[in-house]
Amino acid sequence: MSGSGVGVSFRPGELEVRPDGTGNLLGSRCRACGAHFFPVREACAGCLSQDLETVAFSTEGILYTYTVVRQSIPAFEVPYILGYVDFPEGVRIMGQIAGIEPGDITIGMPMVLSIEPFGTDDDGNPLTGYRFRPRETN
Amino acid sequence: MTDVHVVGVGMTRFGKHPDSDATDLGAAAFLEAIADAGIDPRLVESAYVGHVFQGMVTGQRILAQVGLAGLPLSNVENACSSGATAIREASLAIRAGENDVVVAIGTEHLTSKFAGALTPDPSDPEAAVGATMPGVYAMRARRYMEEFGMTREQLALIPVKNKSNAAQNPLAHFRKEITVEDVLESRAIADPLRLHDCSPVTDGSAAVILMSDTAMKKYGNGRAIRLAASTLRSGSVDVEPTSMTYEPLTWLTAKEAYDKAGIGPEDVDFAEVHDCFSIAEVLRVEGLGLFEQGSYPWAVERGEANIGGRLPINPSGGLIGKGHPLGGTGVAQVVELVRQLRGEAGVRQIEGARIGVAHCRGGKAVGIEGAACTVQILVR
Ligand SMILES: [Zn+2]
Numbered sequence: 001m002s003g004s005g006v007g008v009s010f011r012p013g014e015l016e017v018r019p020d021g022t023g024n025l026l027g028s029r030c031r032a033c034g035a036h037f038f039p040v041r042e043a044c045a046g047c048l049s050q051d052l053e054t055v056a057f058s059t060e061g062i063l064y065t066y067t068v069v070r071q072s073i074p075a076f077e078v079p080y081i082l083g084y085v086d087f088p089e090g091v092r093i094m095g096q097i098a099g100i101e102p103g104d105i106t107i108g109m110p111m112v113l114s115i116e117p118f119g120t121d122d123d124g125n126p127l128t129g130y131r132f133r134p135r136e137t138n
Numbered sequence: 139m140t141d142v143h144v145v146g147v148g149m150t151r152f153g154k155h156p157d158s159d160a161t162d163l164g165a166a167a168f169l170e171a172i173a174d175a176g177i178d179p180r181l182v183e184s185a186y187v188g189h190v191f192q193g194m195v196t197g198q199r200i201l202a203q204v205g206l207a208g209l210p211l212s213n214v215e216n217a218c219s220s221g222a223t224a225i226r227e228a229s230l231a232i233r234a235g236e237n238d239v240v241v242a243i244g245t246e247h248l249t250s251k252f253a254g255a256l257t258p259d260p261s262d263p264e265a266a267v268g269a270t271m272p273g274v275y276a277m278r279a280r281r282y283m284e285e286f287g288m289t290r291e292q293l294a295l296i297p298v299k300n301k302s303n304a305a306q307n308p309l310a311h312f313r314k315e316i317t318v319e320d321v322l323e324s325r326a327i328a329d330p331l332r333l334h335d336c337s338p339v340t341d342g343s344a345a346v347i348l349m350s351d352t353a354m355k356k357y358g359n360g361r362a363i364r365l366a367a368s369t370l371r372s373g374s375v376d377v378e379p380t381s382m383t384y385e386p387l388t389w390l391t392a393k394e395a396y397d398k399a400g401i402g403p404e405d406v407d408f409a410e411v412h413d414c415f416s417i418a419e420v421l422r423v424e425g426l427g428l429f430e431q432g433s434y435p436w437a438v439e440r441g442e443a444n445i446g447g448r449l450p451i452n453p454s455g456g457l458i459g460k461g462h463p464l465g466g467t468g469v470a471q472v473v474e475l476v477r478q479l480r481g482e483a484g485v486r487q488i489e490g491a492r493i494g495v496a497h498c499r500g501g502k503a504v505g506i507e508g509a510a511c512t513v514q515i516l517v518r
Binding site: 094 | 326
C-alpha cells in the first residue's frame with residue numbers, strides 16, 4: 001500500500017485512513033442477522049433491525065466486473081479503470097483500479113484495497129481515497 | 139373500478155431544439171394530444187408532468203403557456219422513469235375516482251443542461267469514485283459477455299436494429315441507418331461500449347390524455363387504447379451482491395403489471411424498452427420475461443426483434459435511435475404503443491399488434507439494484 005499523501009479521507013464516513021498509510025472501507029453490520037452493507041445504513045434491509053454497528057471491511061476481494069471509462073465529468077481525468085470488487089463480508093464496492101493494464105485484467109482476479117491520494121477538497125488541499133490493485137502473486 | 143383509456147397522444151420531434159425550451163416543447167406536445175383526442179382542453183381536470191433537470195414548476199409553466207391555469211398539477215421526478223411515473227400517477231387519479239380526464243406530460247430540454255456522460259448524484263459514493271452511467275452499463279456488458287459468451291459484434295446488432303427503425307420514424311433524433319462496422323468504429327465511451335451503443339442527449343416532449351369509462355362514454359373518439367396496467371417499483375437494497383446480468387426489479391415490476399392486465403409475457407406482441415445503452419435492451423427484455431436469460435443476443439441475430447419478427451423490440455427506434463429526453467422518454471414510449479395499436483404507425487406498423495408493453499428504468503444509487511422502474515401494458 002502506498003503511504004504517500006495520507007491525510008484527510010475524501011469520504012470520512014465511507015473510508016477510514018490511518019497515519020501509517022493503511023485504511024479500510026466502512027459499512028454496517030446487522031447485529032440481529034449478520035448482514036453487511038456499504039455504505040453505513042440506519043436499518044438492515046434483510047430484517048429491518050436498527051441494531052447496526054459500523055465495521056471495517058476486509059482489504060481483499062474478487063473482481064466482479066470492470067470497464068475503462070473514456071468519457072467522464074471534468075473532475076475525473078480519463079481514461080481510468082473502474083471495477084466492482086466483492087468482499088468476503090458480502091458487499092460489492094465500486095472503485096478505480098490501478099497497477100494493471102486493461103488488457104491484463106480478468107474477471108475473478110483477486111484485488112486489494114490501496115489507500116492513495118485521491119483528488120482535492122474545494123480549497124485545493126489533497127485528499128486521501130482508495131483504489132483497487134491486483135493482489136501481488138507469490 | 140374504472141378502466142383507464144389513452145384517448146389522445148402528442149409528441150414533438152425528438153432531437154436538438156436550440157430555439158425552444160422544455161416549456162415550449164411540453165406545450166406543443168400537450169396541444170397535439172388535445173387535438174388528437176378531439177376534446178375541449180377545459181375538460182382536463184388534473185395534470186402530472188415528468189422532468190428531471192428542468193427546475194421548479196416546469197409543469198405549471200407548460201399549462202400557463204396553453205392557457206390552462208388552476209388545475210391540480212404535480213411535477214414528477216423519478217430519473218429516466220419520470221414521464222412514465224407521471225402516467226402512472228395520472229392513471230391512479232382516474233382509478234381512484236378522483237378525476238375523469240387527466241393529462242400526463244413528459245418533457246426535457248437536455249442539450250441546454252449538459253453534454254457528455256450522465257453520472258449519479260454527486261452525493262453518491264459511486265459518483266465520488268468516478269461512476270458514470272455508461273461506465274456502469276459497460277461493466278454489466280462485460281459481465282454478460284463473460285457469463286453468456288455474447289460477442290461485441292452481436293451487441294452491435296442492437297443499435298443497428300434500433301437506428302434502422304428510427305430511420306423510418308420522422309420524429310426520431312437519428313434518421314440514418316448504420317452498420318455493425320459503424321458501431322465498432324465509433325468513439326470508445328466505456329469499454330466495451332462505444333458511441334453508437336449509447337442513447338444521445340436529446341430534447342423532446344410527449345403527452346397523453348387519459349380518460350375514465352365515464353368520460354369515454356361522453357367524449358371518447360373511437361380510437362382509444364386501454365391502459366391495462368401501469369406499475370412502479372424502486373430497487374431493493376442488496377443484502378448480498380446479486381447478479382448484474384439479470385434484473386429482478388424489472389421482473390417484479392412487470393409481473394405485477396402482467397397480473398393486473400391478466401396476461402403473461404407470452405401474450406405480448408411488441409415492446410418499447412429502456413435501451414439507454416445497447417446492453418440495457420438485452421437486460422430489459424430478459425428481465426421482462428420476453429426472452430430467456432442469456433438468449434436475446436442470438437434472437438436479435440435471427441431477426442426475431444425486428445419489425446416483422448416474432449417479437450419486435452423498440453419499433454420506434456428506442457432510446458438509442460429515437461433519442462432519450464429523460465422526462466419525455468416514458469411518455470413517448472406510450473405514444474408509440476398507442477400509434478402501433480391503432481394501426482397508425484405507417485411504415486413501422488407491426489401487423490395485428492394487440493398487446494404492447496412499455497418499460498422504463500432510471501437512476502442509480504449505491505447498494506440498490508436500480509432506482510425507479512415502470513411497466514405499462516396497453517391493450518387494443
Ligand atoms: Zn438484519
